[in-house]
Amino acid sequence: MKLNLLKSMPVVLAGLFIGSVAQAQEPVTSTTKFRTWSVGVNAGALTPLSPLGGKNDFSNNKTSFGYGLYVKKQFTPYFSLRLDGVRGKLKGDNSEAYDSGLINNSPVRAFDTQLSYSGSLSAVVNMFNIDMFKKEDALQLFVSAGAGLAGYKPTITTAAGSSLYAGDKNIKELIIPVGVGAKFKLTDAVNLDLGWTINFVDGDNLDGVYKGTSNDKYNYAYAGLEYALGSGKQLAFHNPVALTYDEAVKAKQTADALKGDLDAQKAENAKLRSEMNDLLKDTDGDGVADKLDKCPGTPAGTVVDGSGCPLVVTKVTEKVIVTEADRAVVKEAIKNLEFDLGKATIRSKSFASLNRVAALLVEKNFSLKLAGHTDNTGSKALNLRLSKERAESVKAYLVSQGANASRIEATGYGMGQPIATNKTAAGRQQNRRVEFTIY
Incomplete structure (x- = not known):
């Protein structure tokens, strides 16, 4: 043994x-x-x-x-x-x-x-x-x-x-x-x-x-x-x-909280889209939103003024001359233009320089092309829609200040035409813009 x-x-x-x-x-x-x-x-x-x-x-x-x-x-x-x-x-x-x-x-x-x-x-x-x-x-x-x-x-x-x-x-x-x-x-x-x-x-x-x-x-x-x-x-x-077990419970509680925040954000985005659609709605297609249109129901192709009423146009052939001073007014407006984050709402600090652009359009009868651009944050479809809505928002504001809606073209290009890298915060800030071209 x-x-x-x-x-x-x-x-x-x-x-x-x-x-x-x-x-x-x-x-x-x-x-x-x-x-x-x-x-x-x-x-x-x-x-x-x-x-x-x-x-x-x-x-x-x-x-x-x-x-x-x-x-x-x-x-x-x-x-x-x-x-x-x-x-x-x-x-x-x-x-x-x-x-x-x-x-x-x-x-x-x-x-x-x-x-x-x-x-x-x-x-x-x-x-x-x-x-x-x-x-x-x-x-x-x-x-x-x-x-x-x-x-x-x-x-x-x-x-x-x-x-x-x-x-x-x-x-x-x-x-x-x-x-x-x-x-x-x-x-x-x-x-x-x-x-x-x-x-x-x-x-x-x-x-x-x-x-x-x-x-x-x-x-x-x-x-x-x-x-x-x-x-x-x-x-x-x-x-x-x-x-x-406790860590699993906490992880589930965190996930539920994040899901609740996501659902709330989705609801807020849906509300903002609905409000933007109401703001930009143009039933008669004359380029003036219904909320600003004083002559609703104008026939298609009718030239209207900033209030949506028919405009008697005398065809005059004249040479349009854009001066450096005119370009400076537009450049200043671009520089001061700001929107609420993720929205097409123009901030009030941008109104003064936009008012000068509207006055310039009225005074010299210029045509204006608005091109909205975004960075690459978010989906392609979302960025395309947001860039279009921001360009339309600028147009609606200029028209409300007396500019001729028929002479303003608003286009959204989304994230397809960056002017800087999207890999840095500064570059993305430059890519979120609305370009003004007068002619």
Whole structure:
């Protein structure tokens, strides 16, 4: 049996290492600072038997006081490594019969073993959080397994009443501890620790009697306190499942809010388009919007004035001369022309320079071509419509100031004729324009 346990050690240690690496790969998505180191003290009952089967060398195994301490490193909410040390006594005798009724006729009447030390390194796995939707729990159930070394001194009492000692030196044997437990969080730094560990000894001399038929074993049931070192929350009670759930809920709430904003913007755009269509509506097609047309229903092809009324035109052939001063008036209007963002509404600061252009058109009877342009932000269809609406908006304003609608041509070119790069804010600003050409 001893040989089989020694052969199994590389497998046990490899399992601990692989488990720690696999668990450590689980990311903790919270920015909260965690406590990962802790120390614990405990005390409880040591008993030289196991409920998992196997015949004991003594028929009456007694419970004795034991105590221990440990240091633990928490790698993830589910996995940690724990270094334990335990001391105490193990006692038993043959004063009672076995459960089967058989009497132990061994020449040894009793034993008293001093457990000088028991040191082991175990992998501890937290089974689950009691409440999967709570980011931090107060109760953890765990299992553990590991390997270590025990040093002990057995003393036996013969049937004749004499005592025999194992000697001054400790007997050293490999142990395999397997345990279960529950941990209750009392504060951010203190936990109540309840546990039960079965220690399988790689030898048959823990009780001072060697029969060679089975290895000895002993239990340690304990209660104690664990102190988490550092500051912040304890990583062992952190629940990444609940944290992920909260993040998913927040992401959905953000998406719903963005969708609501988008729907509101769509409704606002639809309202603006309706208002613009009403503003530019020209039922009789004379170039004057219905809202400004004082003579609605003029026949097609009728030359009208700025108010939409028929204009008596005397055909006079004259040479149209555009001076530098005229071009300066137009240039100033272009420079000062501004619209509301994403709309065809002219801002009031542009009215003064537009009024001078209207006066120039009336005074010299010039013709004017308005060409609307946009940058490449948005769809092609949207930009084409917006550029057309802005050019028409300028025309409607000039006509309202007395300019001849039939001499003003408004065209939208969208984003197809940029004069600067659309890769910079300054370039896009230059591309959003309405060009004036007088002739």
